[in-house]
Amino acid sequence: MLRPRRLLLFLASIVLAAQYAAGLVTPSLASAPRDGTTAADALYKKLNGDYLSTFNSELEPVLIFLPSTSADVAKFVKCVQPLVGLGLVYIAVRGGGQQPTPACNNVAQGVTVDLRNMAGITVNPTANSVTLETGVRWGTVYQILQPLGLGVAGGRSNTNGVGGLVLSGGLSFFSSREGFITDNVINFEVVLASGQVVTADPWTNADLYKAMRGGGNNFGIMTKVTMRTFQQGSLYGGSVFYPPQSFPSQVDAILSELNSPTTSETHLMVSVAYSKRFEAFGGTVGLNQVYYTAPTAEPPQILEPFTDVQPQFDVLDSMRNMTLIDAANELTTPNTNDQRVAYMNLHVKMGSATLKSASDIYLAGIKPLLDVQNITLSFTFQPHAVSLFEKTSNNDGNGLGLGPSNGPIMSVLLLAWWDNPGDDGLVLGTGKSILEQIRSEASARGTLIPFIYMDYAFNDQDVIGSYGSGNKKFLQTVSKRYDSRGLFQTGVPGGWKVLV
Structure with a gap:
């Protein structure tokens, strides 16, 4: 006998199937596997296993819905809205599946809307824009734009999906010059809770347009986004590895770099990382991932403090002239579909004492984690220059609550990858403790x-x-x-809700 929720979801799937059989739309449906032997079971397992983190792939929706058009999405929303309104069905929306936070893009015992079949790309050279369906990944976008000599403020990994990054704010190789990814949005196409498909831009539904630029999945299902494009040639950049003892000197280099007039052309990530893969280098390494986005025949002087740090592990270094595709390839995380992944972050004002204290707290705090099976740990500083925040006022601003008066600031990011769910408590608890210590120290310093x-x-x-x-x-x-009925507040439980 089906449990009540499974029964209701089963009935919902019948309603959906009846609508589609009538010829209204023809999307695909994948239901939860029964014995794992059918083609449908194999499809379900393939779809549900394709997440960055097992925090999400271990969740088992009763139904995975794969729309092909915004009309499909609209009909789906209209179909399930009554059940969602009664609290009988929960929904998740998935683009690329690369956000690792538990349940943000998948749902147990619910319906996951998987947008991967909505992957259209339309370039408009006259309007200096590109229109992207939400299921496309940034690597595919770059493959279309690069031969045209064009760039776009998009993800730094080829596998990143368009939807999540745009709605969360988004960082790109060009953030110092172009602002957050969401600051480059010209308009959205979105399916509302009513099932209506609307456009949101500075002239139509302007409040929705602003809110979606950083407001997450709170307002509807984004089905298309039109982004500003720009002329873009090669970049200079890559990775430099070095002993962690030199990490404090790189903090000083960041503070100096932010005062340079060419800082708007740089993108910097300065990290200290631990992994068994680095055993030959002591286990813990410093890592600079640095980029200069303007054309240059020679290595740019502004990057020298990061590229010339000594000593280096030269065999790991990769600095060179590269294309945008090359840069995104290099930062594409190796397949972690079978690992737990967690990110945590905060932001601080620029200051040597605060930043060096944060790195000291981190390195001391991770010691209990070093024997966790197959763990990789990273602590990363990403500076956000004033030039980035100057773009946040584009088209009446975004939903993030930031502006030029906030900058420059430093993103402090903790990342972890590990194998076993049994280690979740230790890894997550340690990470949260470290972050809270850094927060308390920064707060005390103002x-x-x-x-x-x-x-x-x-x-x-x-x-x-x-x-x-x-x-x-x-x-x-x-x-x-x-x-008004809160479908995306209560019916889509994953993510960060505005009405909490």
């Missing part, structure tokens, strides 16, 4: 910035609250206007 970046957040971090009370109230108002 250097803590409230902002938490959604795409790097764990699910218990108060992302929406970190945008500021006024901005949170604005997002709540927009949510109530376009989703």
Whole structure:
């Protein structure tokens, strides 16, 4: 006998199937496997196993819905809205599946809307824009744009999906010059809770347009986004590995670099990382991933403090002139579909004492984790220059609550990959303890910035609250206007909700 929720979802799938059999739309449906032997079971396992983190692939939706058009999505929303309204069905929306936070893009015993079949790309050279369906991945976008001599503010990994990064704010190789990824959005196509398909831009549904630029999955299902393109040739960049003892000197180099007039052309990630893969180098290494986005025949002087750090593990270094595709290839994480993945972050004002204290806290704090099976740990500083925040006012601003008066600031990011669910408590507890110590130290120094970046957040971090009370109230108002019954607040439980 089916349990009540499974029975209701089964009935919902019948309703959906009846609609599609009538010829209204022809998407695909994949139901939860029974004995693992049928083609449908194999499809389900393939789809549900394709997440960055096992935090999400271990969740088993009763139904995976694969729309091909925005009309499919609209009919789906209309179909399930009554059941969602009664609290009988829960939904998740998945683009690329690369956000590792538990349940943000998959749902146990519910329906997952998997947008991978919506992968259209349309370039408009006259309008300097590209329109992307939400299921496309950034690597595919770059393969289309690069031969045209064009770039776009998009993900730094080929496997990153378009939807999650755009809605969370998004960082790109060009952030110092172009702002957050979401600052480059010209318009959205979105399916509302009513099933209506609408456009949101600075002239039509302008409040929705602003809210979706950083507001996450709170307002509807984004089905298309039109982004600004720009002329872009090769980059200079790559990775430099070195002993961790030199990491403090790289903190000083960041502080100096941010005062350079050419900082808007740089993108910097300065890390200290631990992995058994680095045993030949002592287990813990310093890592600079640095890029200069303007054309240059010679290695740019502004990167020299990061590329010339000595000594280096030369065999691992990769600095060179490269294409955007090359850069995204290099930062594409090796297949971690069978690992746990967790990100946590906070932000601080620039200051040598705060940053060096944070790295000391981290290196001391991770010692209990070094024997966890197949663990990889990373602690990363990413500076956000004033030039980035100058773009946040584009088209009346975004939903993040940041502006030029906030910059420059430093993103402090903790990342972890590990194998066994039995280690979750230790790894997550240790990470949260380290982050809280860094937060307390920065707060005591007066250097803590409230902002938490959604795409790097764990699910218990108060992302929406970190945008500021006024901005949170604005997002709540927009949510109530376009989703008065709260479908995307209660019916889509994953992610960070505005009405909490």
